[in-house]
Amino acid sequence: MVNLILLKNVVIIPELFLGLSIVYLLLYGSIVSTYKTYPLIQNVILKLSALVLFFCIVLFYNDKDFFVSKSSLFFNDTIICDYLSFFSKSLIAILSLACILVIKFYLKDQKINQFEYMIVILLAVLGFFLLCSANELITAYLAIELQSLAFYVMASFKKNSSFSVEAGLKYFVLGSFSSALLLLGFSFVYGVLGTLNFEDFKLLYANSLPGNHNNVLFDSSLLQIGLVLILVSLFFKLAVAPLHIWSPDVYENSPSSSTIFFAVVSKLGILVLLIRLFQHSFHSYIYSWRYFVVGLAVLSVIVGSFTALEQRKLKSLLAYSSISHIGYILISFSTGTLEGLQSLYAYIIVYMIAGLCIWSIFLILRLKTFYSQKQNKDLTDFTLLVKSNNIISICFAIVLLSIAGFPPLIGFITKMGIFMSAIESSMYYVAIVSILTSVISTFYYIRIIKILYFEKVLVGNLFYPLPYLESFIIVSTFFSFIFLFINPTLLYLLSYKISLLGFL
Amino acid sequence: MTEFIFHQIYFDNILLFIFSSVLILSALAIIVVQNSVYSVLYLVLNFVTASGLLFLLECEFLSLLFIIVYVGAIAVLFLFVIMMLDVKIIETSKDFYKYLPAGSFIGGLFLFEIASLIGNDFSNNPYIYDKIGSYFINTYTNFYYKIDFFTDINVLGQLLYTYYIVQFLIAGLLLLLAVIGAVVLTMNNSFQGTKKQMFFKQISRNSDSILLI
Numbered sequence: 001m002v003n004l005i006l007l008k009n010v011v012i013i014p015e016l017f018l019g020l021s022i023v024y025l026l027l028y029g030s031i032v033s034t035y036k037t038y039p040l041i042q043n044v045i046l047k048l049s050a051l052v053l054f055f056c057i058v059l060f061y062n063d064k065d066f067f068v069s070k071s072s073l074f075f076n077d078t079i080i081c082d083y084l085s086f087f088s089k090s091l092i093a094i095l096s097l098a099c100i101l102v103i104k105f106y107l108k109d110q111k112i113n114q115f116e117y118m119i120v121i122l123l124a125v126l127g128f129f130l131l132c133s134a135n136e137l138i139t140a141y142l143a144i145e146l147q148s149l150a151f152y153v154m155a156s157f158k159k160n161s162s163f164s165v166e167a168g169l170k171y172f173v174l175g176s177f178s179s180a181l182l183l184l185g186f187s188f189v190y191g192v193l194g195t196l197n198f199e200d201f202k203l204l205y206a207n208s209l210p211g212n213h214n215n216v217l218f219d220s221s222l223l224q225i226g227l228v229l230i231l232v233s234l235f236f237k238l239a240v241a242p243l244h245i246w247s248p249d250v251y252e253n254s255p256s257s258s259t260i261f262f263a264v265v266s267k268l269g270i271l272v273l274l275i276r277l278f279q280h281s282f283h284s285y286i287y288s289w290r291y292f293v294v295g296l297a298v299l300s301v302i303v304g305s306f307t308a309l310e311q312r313k314l315k316s317l318l319a320y321s322s323i324s325h326i327g328y329i330l331i332s333f334s335t336g337t338l339e340g341l342q343s344l345y346a347y348i349i350v351y352m353i354a355g356l357c358i359w360s361i362f363l364i365l366r367l368k369t370f371y372s373q374k375q376n377k378d379l380t381d382f383t384l385l386v387k388s389n390n391i392i393s394i395c396f397a398i399v400l401l402s403i404a405g406f407p408p409l410i411g412f413i414t415k416m417g418i419f420m421s422a423i424e425s426s427m428y429y430v431a432i433v434s435i436l437t438s439v440i441s442t443f444y445y446i447r448i449i450k451i452l453y454f455e456k457v458l459v460g461n462l463f464y465p466l467p468y469l470e471s472f473i474i475v476s477t478f479f480s481f482i483f484l485f486i487n488p489t490l491l492y493l494l495s496y497k498i499s500l501l502g503f504l
Numbered sequence: 505m506t507e508f509i510f511h512q513i514y515f516d517n518i519l520l521f522i523f524s525s526v527l528i529l530s531a532l533a534i535i536v537v538q539n540s541v542y543s544v545l546y547l548v549l550n551f552v553t554a555s556g557l558l559f560l561l562e563c564e565f566l567s568l569l570f571i572i573v574y575v576g577a578i579a580v581l582f583l584f585v586i587m588m589l590d591v592k593i594i595e596t597s598k599d600f601y602k603y604l605p606a607g608s609f610i611g612g613l614f615l616f617e618i619a620s621l622i623g624n625d626f627s628n629n630p631y632i633y634d635k636i637g638s639y640f641i642n643t644y645t646n647f648y649y650k651i652d653f654f655t656d657i658n659v660l661g662q663l664l665y666t667y668y669i670v671q672f673l674i675a676g677l678l679l680l681l682a683v684i685g686a687v688v689l690t691m692n693n694s695f696q697g698t699k700k701q702m703f704f705k706q707i708s709r710n711s712d713s714i715l716l717i
Contacts, residue, residue: 012670019677026684075670116688123681130674142674146681153685168689222621 011074011081012133014059014089018126021052022119029115045115046104049122053097056129060090073135077197080135080276084498088132088272091349095356096125096265098473102360103257105467109366110158110255117157121261124150128269137186137196140273144182147269148175148237151262155254167253174246178236181229188226201281224288230277231289237270240330241300244323251319259315260359263322264352267329271348274333279341286336293334294430301327301434305441314362314377317444318355321403324441325351331434332418335425338499343417345495350402350414350484357399357477361392364470368462384460385452392466395478397449402481404445405438410484410491520560527553540586548579565656 025048033041072081100121107117127147134140152175156168190196193204232243239247251259278289304324311317329347332340367381385393402411415438422431484491530553533546551574558567654662664672 019673022677023680026680076667078668078670114688116684119684120681120688123677123684126677138668138671139674142671142678146674146678149678149681149685153681153689156689159689221624225618225621 011063011072012079012130013063014056014093015126015129015133017059018052018056018122018129021055022122022126025049025052025122026116026119029119033115040113041115042107042113042117043104045118046100046107049118050097050100052122053093053100053125057090057093057097060086060093073199077199078136078139079133080198081133084272084275085133087494087498088268089129091352092125092128092132092265092268095352096121096128096261098356098360099260099264102363102470102473103260105366105470106255106257106363110257112158112255112257114157117154117257120150120153120157123147124154124261125265128265131269132272134273135198135276137190141179141183141186144237144270144273145179147266148179151175151258151266154258154261155250157258158255161255163253164255167250170246171250171254175237178233178243181236182233185226185229185231185233188222188229192220192223192226198276198281201277202283205282205284220285224285227278227282227285227289228292231292234270234274235296238267238326239319239323240296240326241303241323242296244300244303247323248316248319252313252315256315256359256363260356260363263318263359264355267322267326268348268352271329271333271344275341275344279333279336283336290334290336293330294427297327297330297334298430298433299327300324300330301437305437308441308444311444312378314379314382314448317379317448318358318362321441321444322355324437325403328415328418328434328438331427331430332421335421335427337421337425339417339424340421341499342492342495343414343421345498346417346491347414349491349495350410350481353477353480354399354403354411357395357474358403360470360474360477361396361399364466364474365392366464368464379448379451381461382448382451383455383457385463387460388463389466392471392474393452395474397452398478398481400445400448404442408485410481410488413485413488414491520557523553523556523560527557541583544579544582544586547582548575551575551579563656565660 025045028048029041029045032039073079074081100118107113124147127143127145127150131140131143131147134143152168152172155171156165158164186196189201193201195201195204236243251262254262278285282289301324304320304322304327308317308320308324311320325347329344329351332344332347334340362377365377365382365385367377382396385396398409402409405411405415419431419435422434527550530546530549534543534550537543537546551570555567555570555575558564558570
């Protein structure tokens with residue numbers, strides 16, 4: 001039965017609100033910015049878009065449909081509304097709100113004055129919202145295209161820098177190639193199964209056990225090629241090891257205000273799509289895709305850890321460290337168990353919060369030096385930060401230790417959860433290799449701490465004083481690490497609830 | 505009735521073979537031909553034959569869209585751009601033979617893989633009367649001809665505006681984003697004054713003073 005838009009069905013009201021406000025902001029900006037005096041309205045639009053995202057969070061928590069214990073489908077089963085989508089969307093909204101607040105001074109310094117920047121960011125966030133609640137291949141594809149098109153524009157936004165243009169072009173060419181692979185995989189799946197809906201995929205394999213998918217109606221080999229193509233394309237977007245070459249270049253060359261979005265919020269939406277497709281719908285194919293995923297996960301852990309040892313720039317170091325983190329996430333993704341999913345969610349939540357903390361420290365430490373055009377920080381720019389600003393160097397060191405997985409911090413618990421879930425599903429060698437590699441990767445985190453504290457030079461660098469709101473964001477994320485270690489029940493309950501609903 | 509359908513299908517098959525062979529040959533010619541203007545003209549031929557194929561499959565809306573959008577707008581745009589760009593014809597035969605073995609090996613491998621899979625998968629045609637896969641066959645009345653009263657565009661509109669309304673809205677936002685991105689990335693906000701034509705410069709341009717890229 002065909003449904004029109006009914007008000008009782010509008011579960012996507014935060015998305016509708018966001019889309020309408022984007023159109024309003026665009027109208028407002030294009031009318032006001034073409035006045036005769038050409039006023040700069042970047043700051044106003046930034047605050048307005050932060051307000052819009054805040055209202056989106058309010059709308060998420062206001063909707064009582066999200067708190068029902070069962071997942072429910074809307075708009076002819078194309079939009080799913082369960083705790084996974086609710087939690088991912090609200091996390092993305094909160095983190096991108098924080099990112100928008102953090103990048104304000106960077107935009108002012110770099111003279112990125114076009115108001116369209118914020119609108120492009122809001123469109124990317126809208127794409128993530130839709131991707132988290134997509135229950136159909138067409139919706140998922142359109143949402144991925146929305147966010148990645150916005151990201152291409154964001155990467156090449158600083159037009160007078162040839163680095164930024166190069167990053168945008170590289171991102172655009174490689175990203176559209178991977179989108180083409182994704183579309184080819186979707187068309188294979190549709191050609192074999194004849195449906196686009198994730199629920200229907202699940203129902204087609206409702207009676208078959210994992211590994212036993214010899215259905216009479218359709219041959220599964222073409223379907224497997226389609227699934228592999230989808231996996232390759234999504235791994236391309238997640239920058240998993242053999243497909244990661246674009247990611248450090250793009251991270252380093254695009255403006256840092258865009259890089260914070262690429263690093264912090266971009267992974268979760270695609271991971272939600274991966275979970276919906278591969279843990280929810282095609283879970284009976286786990287013996288087909290599992291070895292592929294495990295191999296790539298271990299490879300990306302190794303590549304991310306060993307290549308980051310060589311890096312001199314902080315941005316590319318963080319890019320390689322994000323590659324190795326995606327490897328850890330995929331290890332627990334490939335277990336296919338409830339514990340694996342739970343540790344995946346716990347890890348990605350902590351990873352995103354830590355990424356927000358590190359990148360906001362990176363953005364708000366503005367060097368007081370002669371080369372004012374320089375925006376790309378070497379590691380040596382942080383020498384003796386402890387002398388000039390004690391508190392922020394403590395925050396930086398604690399966050400780095402938490403990412404590396406030191407015991408009195410939350411990063412230790414989540415990383416241990418990943419290794420435990422790998423061991424529980426008998427992936428001993430994978431666990432051993434990744435534990436050893438994580439020891440190696442600790443080296444470059446500790447090297448940053450050594451540069452912060454124990455460098456034998458007399459003169460450090462001077463920085464501008466920190467603004468109030470940004471330092472509030474950094475300190476609150478810093479306290480969340482310690483609080484979550486003392487009381488990790490919150491994290492475990494959230495991730496457990498999400499992982500249960502992935503299988504219902 | 506069955507005789508008529510049989511003849512129709514047979515005639516369609518001849519047209520299908522003609523169109524698809526022209527399509528494949530012109531697609532090959534796009535890559536092989538050295539002159540880029542000819543290559544774009546082959547692209548136009550490619551689009552026209554593809555729309556003819558779509559006509560045979562009774563997707564009249566899609567085929568008209570092909571002709572309007574691809575032939576009418578995109579290919580002509582390509583043609584203009586290439587004629588303006590003043591591209592030299594490059595000898596690529598050396599590179600061609602250098603990359604031929606590896607490229608043809610990888611391409612042939614993928615072609616073989618996908619072709620064998622498709623051959624396996626669709627070898628069992630449920631529309632052909634057979635012992636196994638005959639569950640779709642209806643020898644008495646072909647209901648498809650009875651109910652096919654809607655035109656293509658009518659059906660597409662019904663689906664787009666009701667069933668796929670959310671996706672339609674997302675596609676609209678995508679187009680909006682594309683417009684915003686293109687305008688932002690190409691608009692030059694610096695106040696250097698407008699660019700004017702300088703006639704004597706254009707007229708005094710000859711083959712010695714141009715820069716060949």
